[in-house]
Amino acid sequence: MSNTSENPNPSSSSAKITLKTSDNELFEVEEAVAMKFCTVKQYFEDEKDNDVAARGSSTVIPLPNVHSAVLARLISYCKKLPQSNAVADNHEEEETKKKERKQYGTPGDLVDLISAANYLDFKEGLEFFNQALADHIQNKSVEYVRKFFGIKGDFEPHEEEKYREEYAWAFEGVDED
Amino acid sequence: MFRKLSEHLILIIISFLPFKEAVRTSVLSKRWRYIWHETRNIEFDERAFVDVRESQEMQASQRRGFMDFALQRIQNYQGRHIDKFQLTLSKPENFNGDIQRCISFAIIHNVKGLGLDFSDPTWAEDNLDNHAALFDLPLNVFGQILFSCNFRNSDFMNFTALKQCWNLDHLEISGPNLRLKCFVADNCSLISNEIVIEAPNLRFFKYSGTIPHFEFQIHPAHMEEADLSFGMELDYDESIGYDLYKLLQLYPIKVLTICSFMLQLIPHGDEPLRMEYDMNIRHLILKTSMHPYEFFGIVFFLNSSPYLETPTLDIGPGRIFYDYSSPVEGENLDRFWLERSIRYTCVVKSLKVVEGTLDELCLLGHLIIYGKVLQHTYVPVSKEEDDLIHVPLEDAPLPTTKDKAKCETS
Numbered sequence: 001m002s003n004t005s006e007n008p009n010p011s012s013s014s015a016k017i018t019l020k021t022s023d024n025e026l027f028e029v030e031e032a033v034a035m036k037f038c039t040v041k042q043y044f045e046d047e048k049d050n051d052v053a054a055r056g057s058s059t060v061i062p063l064p065n066v067h068s069a070v071l072a073r074l075i076s077y078c079k080k081l082p083q084s085n086a087v088a089d090n091h092e093e094e095e096t097k098k099k100e101r102k103q104y105g106t107p108g109d110l111v112d113l114i115s116a117a118n119y120l121d122f123k124e125g126l127e128f129f130n131q132a133l134a135d136h137i138q139n140k141s142v143e144y145v146r147k148f149f150g151i152k153g154d155f156e157p158h159e160e161e162k163y164r165e166e167y168a169w170a171f172e173g174v175d176e177d
Numbered sequence: 178m179f180r181k182l183s184e185h186l187i188l189i190i191i192s193f194l195p196f197k198e199a200v201r202t203s204v205l206s207k208r209w210r211y212i213w214h215e216t217r218n219i220e221f222d223e224r225a226f227v228d229v230r231e232s233q234e235m236q237a238s239q240r241r242g243f244m245d246f247a248l249q250r251i252q253n254y255q256g257r258h259i260d261k262f263q264l265t266l267s268k269p270e271n272f273n274g275d276i277q278r279c280i281s282f283a284i285i286h287n288v289k290g291l292g293l294d295f296s297d298p299t300w301a302e303d304n305l306d307n308h309a310a311l312f313d314l315p316l317n318v319f320g321q322i323l324f325s326c327n328f329r330n331s332d333f334m335n336f337t338a339l340k341q342c343w344n345l346d347h348l349e350i351s352g353p354n355l356r357l358k359c360f361v362a363d364n365c366s367l368i369s370n371e372i373v374i375e376a377p378n379l380r381f382f383k384y385s386g387t388i389p390h391f392e393f394q395i396h397p398a399h400m401e402e403a404d405l406s407f408g409m410e411l412d413y414d415e416s417i418g419y420d421l422y423k424l425l426q427l428y429p430i431k432v433l434t435i436c437s438f439m440l441q442l443i444p445h446g447d448e449p450l451r452m453e454y455d456m457n458i459r460h461l462i463l464k465t466s467m468h469p470y471e472f473f474g475i476v477f478f479l480n481s482s483p484y485l486e487t488p489t490l491d492i493g494p495g496r497i498f499y500d501y502s503s504p505v506e507g508e509n510l511d512r513f514w515l516e517r518s519i520r521y522t523c524v525v526k527s528l529k530v531v532e533g534t535l536d537e538l539c540l541l542g543h544l545i546i547y548g549k550v551l552q553h554t555y556v557p558v559s560k561e562e563d564d565l566i567h568v569p570l571e572d573a574p575l576p577t578t579k580d581k582a583k584c585e586t587s
Contacts, residue, residue, distance in 0.1 A: 111182065118186055130193035137194070142204050154206050163204045169225040170200035 017044070018060045025068035026060065033078045038121035039063075065119045070112045073104075074125060081124060101132035107149055110136075139175045187212050192260065196220035215256035221247040221279070222265040240268060244275050251282040259283060263292040358399075362386065385409070388417060397429045404434035406464065413498035415445040422446025425456070433478075434462040437495025440474025449473065449504035451480035458482040466495035473504055 015031040019040065034040045043061050063071065104110055110133045117125035137145045142164075146153055153160065164171055182190075191199045191213050197220070199213040226243035227236050247264070262283035269276055276293075283291050359381040360374065372384075375394040385406035405424070410417075421443050433456075440463065447453065450473075461478055465471050467490070479485070 114190065115182065115186060118189065126189070127193075130190055133190060134193045134195075134198075137198065139198075142201060145202070146205055149205075151205050151209070153204075155204065160204055163210075167200050167203065170197045172225070174201075 019071065020060050020062045021066050021068040021071050022064050023068050025071075027068070027071055027075065029075055033075060034061075036078050036081070036122055036124070037074075038123070039119065042121075063120070066116045067112070070116045073109075073113060074116060074120070074122065077104075077125060077128070078122075098135055101128065101135055104129060104132050107133065107136065139173075141174050141176075142171075184208075184212055188215055188217075192217040194218070196222075196263075197225065214250070214253065217256065217258060217260040219250070219259060219261065219283075220263040220265075221250075222263070223267060224265060227267075237268075237271075240266075240271075244272055247279065248275060251279060254282070254286070257286065259286040259288045261290040261292070262286075262288045263290075263294070265292075265294040388420065390420075391424055400430055402432040403430050404462075405439060406434070406436040407438040408436055408496060410438055411496075413441075413500050415442070415502075418442040418445030419447065422448075422452075425452065429457045431457060432460045432462075433458050434464065435474075435478070436464045437466055437468070437471055437497070440465055440471035440477075440495075441498055441501055442474075443477050444473040444504035449477070451477055455483050456481045458485055460487045460489070461485055462489040462491055464491045464493060464495070466497065467492060468495065468497050470497055470501040471495070 016028045017031050017034040017040070019027045019029060019034065021027065034044075040061055040063075044059075066074075104113065110129050113129045114126065114133065116122075117129055137148060140148070142153075145151070155163070187209070191202055194202070194216075196216065196218060199216045199218070202209050202213050203211070221243070223240055223243045226246070227239040229236065231239070244266075262279070264276065264279050266272060266276070280291070280293075358378055360376065360379060361381075361383040362372070363383070363385050371390045371392065373392045374382075377394070377396040378399055379395045380399050381402045382400070383404040385404075385408065387409050388407050421439055423446075425443075444450070456478075458478070458481075461482060463475060463478070465475070479488070
């Protein structure tokens with residue numbers, strides 16, 4: 001029986017957790033940040049239940065679905081979370097938030113971030129990056145969205161025409177490309 | 178790029194799109210054709226279907242087409258959870274059963290936000306001039322009962338919004354474990370004149386319309402913000418002051434928005450000059466026309482709110498009741514603020530920000546002169562001009578304000 005097995009204090013900012021990405025990079029992150037990722041949190045709690053030494057930096061948590069470049073961005077987003085997650089209550093703030101969302105790059109980057117946030121079960125991030133993606137294709141035509149995301153239209157022209165006809169109301173009021 | 182995404186993930190992305198955009202994803206490619214069917218963000222809006230320039234018959238037929246689309250979608254919905262369900266429909270009286278079906282559908286799918294908007298786009302909302310016309314409408318337009326809005330025992334809802342629900346028979350939202358956090362009822366008039374809300378988790382409450390009889394059961398620790406507006410109330414009746422006074426006693430709220438009607442009537446409640454105990458308000462938004470008849474109401478709230486940090490004066494037209502009688506005799510309303518020497522606890526101890534316009538210079542002057550810990554004053558000249566000029570208070574001849582204090586004017 002170990003009397004040194006002090007419970008890692010979640011509020012302590014000094015506690016670190018090591019995450020290992022798909023390309024074998026090691027990230028030492030603050031516990032408060034790592035706990036935003038429910039998948040990590042769950043892993044951590046399971047380990048603790050199994051009475052495996054799960055104290056801070058002594059454990060390395062593998063994240064086989066997350067690339068280091070993506071994780072680095074998620075962590076940096078996490079660190080500025082408090083202000084970016086506040087509810088926008090006026091137009092100006094909404095614009096600021098939109099600009100902030102724009103910084104997260106190309107659709108490809110965003111898709112990687114969404115995919116990772118989904119895997120990590122990181123709710124705020126999932127919401128944020130999805131919103132960023134939605135901003136990009138807001139009010140855009142089908143052609144624009146296809147080009148933007150690199151989707152190849154595979155309907156016969158008459159088929160597509162029929163489907164558009166079916167929900168014609170949804171195709172009104174779309175911005176010019 | 179999307180090839181590596183699972184359909185599950187595509188669905189998540191679609192669920193963050195406005196509903197109309199989600200529908201458009203159906204023609205992106207074969208793979209995307211049906212994924213939107215399970216979107217968790219459902220917004221049925223008749224405005225996409227009904228053209229108000231068409232004849233009434235045509236509109237009725239378009240509206241029927243809209244409702245058929247909505248019903249078809251909910252009947253075939255395969256998902257388990259919905260984040261948001263919004264129904265916008267301008268002639269709800271013709272669709273009682275369908276609306277009930279939509280609401281049940283939303284509730285069965287554990288909807289987190291439910292919005293019902295029954296406003297008529299051909300009527301301007303929030304326009305006082307228009308309200309007269311509204312009440313002149315032949316009763317049979319809205320004479321029949323829309324439906325009874327009853328969300329009894331519907332758990333999982335965080336947010337409910339009702340808009341322009343005239344002649345709603347009865348409004349009841351209750352349930353022992355209701356998670357409702359936010360309730361908004363805009364421009365409501367109720368036949369039974371009764372709103373029953375039993376929501377232990379309610380945090381935000383907004384109501385505008387005529388004054389109903391409120392029956393509230395909330396948990397005081399949770400309630401944070403209320404916005405009460407009775408601009409649709411046409412009668413001046415001092416006994417209402419008593420009801421308003423009772424209504425305010427319910428709340429330990431921090432943010433309160435009140436209307437001109439409240440300011441004129443509240444001094445006619447139990448006590449003319451303040452609540453019998455201190456209110457917890459930090460931010461007070463006064464929708465006022467700065468008419469002298471509202472002054473006692475303003476004093477009432479300043480007196481009752483020793484922890485007030487930010488009073489905001491939101492100037493607009495208010496319905497002034499000319500049969501108003503002053504709750505205190507012999508007061509010269511013209512020189513009201515100039516002759517005030519009472520120091521409100523909040524002004525001296527906690528007031529940090531003042532927002533208002535130049536029209537209320539007397540009151541602002543009063544607050545600035547006595548505000549010992551004042552940090553900011555915002556005085557935009559008109560709503561159109563957003564640019565505020567920062568004037569640090571040190572530069573202004575206001576000796577009582579502390580360092581770092583700022584004054585904004587334009």
